[in-house]
Amino acid sequence: MNEIEVFDVTIIGGGPAGLYSAFYSGLREMKTKIIEFQPRLGGKIHVYPEKMIWDVGGQPPMPGAKLIDQLVAQGLTFNPEVVLNEKVQSIEKQEDGLFRLEGSSGQIHFSKTVIVAVGGGILNPQKLEIEGAERFEVSNLNYTVKSLERFKGKTVLISGGGNSAIDWANELEPIADKVFVSYRKDALAGHEAQVSQLHGSSVVCYLNTSISRLIASDSRDAIELVELTNRVTAEKILLPIDEVIINHGYERDISLLGNSPLDIEIADDYYIAGTPKSESSVDGLFAAGDILQHPGKLNLIAGTFQDAANAVNQAKSYIQPDANKIAMVSSHNEIFKKRNKELVKQMMS
Numbered sequence: 001m002n003e004i005e006v007f008d009v010t011i012i013g014g015g016p017a018g019l020y021s022a023f024y025s026g027l028r029e030m031k032t033k034i035i036e037f038q039p040r041l042g043g044k045i046h047v048y049p050e051k052m053i054w055d056v057g058g059q060p061p062m063p064g065a066k067l068i069d070q071l072v073a074q075g076l077t078f079n080p081e082v083v084l085n086e087k088v089q090s091i092e093k094q095e096d097g098l099f100r101l102e103g104s105s106g107q108i109h110f111s112k113t114v115i116v117a118v119g120g121g122i123l124n125p126q127k128l129e130i131e132g133a134e135r136f137e138v139s140n141l142n143y144t145v146k147s148l149e150r151f152k153g154k155t156v157l158i159s160g161g162g163n164s165a166i167d168w169a170n171e172l173e174p175i176a177d178k179v180f181v182s183y184r185k186d187a188l189a190g191h192e193a194q195v196s197q198l199h200g201s202s203v204v205c206y207l208n209t210s211i212s213r214l215i216a217s218d219s220r221d222a223i224e225l226v227e228l229t230n231r232v233t234a235e236k237i238l239l240p241i242d243e244v245i246i247n248h249g250y251e252r253d254i255s256l257l258g259n260s261p262l263d264i265e266i267a268d269d270y271y272i273a274g275t276p277k278s279e280s281s282v283d284g285l286f287a288a289g290d291i292l293q294h295p296g297k298l299n300l301i302a303g304t305f306q307d308a309a310n311a312v313n314q315a316k317s318y319i320q321p322d323a324n325k326i327a328m329v330s331s332h333n334e335i336f337k338k339r340n341k342e343l344v345k346q347m348m349s
Ligand SMILES: Cc1cc2nc3c(=O)[nH]c(=O)nc-3n(C[C@H](O)[C@H](O)[C@H](O)COP(=O)(O)OP(=O)(O)OC[C@H]3O[C@@H](n4cnc5c(N)ncnc54)[C@H](O)[C@@H]3O)c2cc1C
Pocket: 012, 013, 014, 015, 016, 017, 018, 035, 036, 037, 038, 042, 043, 044, 045, 047, 048, 052, 053, 054, 055, 056, 086, 087, 088, 089, 117, 118, 119, 120, 121, 122, 123, 256, 288, 289, 290, 291, 299, 300, 301, 302, 304
C-alpha cells in the first residue's frame, strides 16, 4: 500500500488569509500545503486588480494586482506545496485525529491541522444568459477589468448597475472613447456619490434595458453590435461597440462546511463561529480571514494577517504542545539570517 503524505498544516483558500498563513506556517517550520480552487493565488483581490488599495498597514496605495504579487511572493517564501484548480469538497476528522480532505480532482489530502481560509466561498461571475455568448470571452466579452489600458480609446458597454459596474464606468470614462451603461432596473443601485459622478459625466445610461443580442463581426470572432431591449417599452437599440463588460454579480459556492461531517459551530448560516485566537469548535481546525466570525473580527485584508498568525500559532501548539506559544519576531529568527545577508548585499550593490 502507498504511504500517505501527511502535512502539518493544510490551508484551504489562497487569498490574503491563506497566503499569510502559509508564510507564517513556514516561519514556524511546519510542513504546509495550500489548496485553491482558482487557477491562481490571490483570492478576492482578483475581483478588483486595478482598484487602488490604501488601507494595508505600512504599504503605500497600490493597485490590487500589485498587492497580490507581494502577498504571493511572501506566501511562497518557505516553499509550501501549492495545489491549484482543486476545490476542497469536504473535511472529515478521522478517528486517529488526522484530517481527511476530499478534493474535486479525486485526490485525498491528509493533514494534522487545517486552516480554513475560504473567505466568502468560491466566487464565479454571473454569466450573460445569451446562447453562444461564451465564444466571445476570448475576444471582447469581459467579466472583469484586468487592465484599464485594454479599454483606452474604445467604445465600451457596461452591463450592470451596482457599485462595481458604476465604479468601472467612472474609471473608464476618461480613458475610453465612449462609455455606455445598460441596467435592467429603473435606477442605478450604487453609492450616491458614484452615481452623481456618473450622471455628471459623458457616460450614457440606458435604464430598464438589458442585452438581448450580440451581433458578431464578419470574421465572427468578436462582438461588433449589441442589441439592447427596453424592458418597459420593448424598444430596441443597436450599439456599435469595441468591448463589452458584464457586471451582474457573482455566484457563490459555499458548500464546503455543509458537506463536511464536522461538529462545527456556524454563525449566520455560513461563517465559522470562532474565537479571537482563530480557533473553531473542532480541535485542530482553525479559521482565518473573512470566513472567521467573532465580536472583534476585522473584515479587511489587514485583519486577515492577525487571524492567520493566530491560527498558525494555535496549530503549532496543537501539534507540539511544548513549542513556543508564538513565533519569534523575524529579526530573532534563525531562518532569516542567511536571507538577510543576501538582501543586505542586494541593497548595498
Ligand atoms: C470590491 C471589493 C473591494 C475591496 N476593497 C478592499 C480594500 O480596499 N481594503 C481591504 O482591506 N479589503 C478590501 N476588500 C475586502 C478583502 O478583499 C477581503 O477582506 C479579503 O480578500 C479576505 O481575504 P480571505 O483570504 O479571507 O478571502 P478571499 O480573498 O475571498 O480568498 C478565499 C479563497 O478561497 C478559495 N476557496 C473558497 N472555497 C474553496 C474551496 N472549497 N476549495 C478551495 N479553495 C476555496 C477562493 O477561491 C478564494 O481564492 C474588498 C472586497 C471587495 C469585494
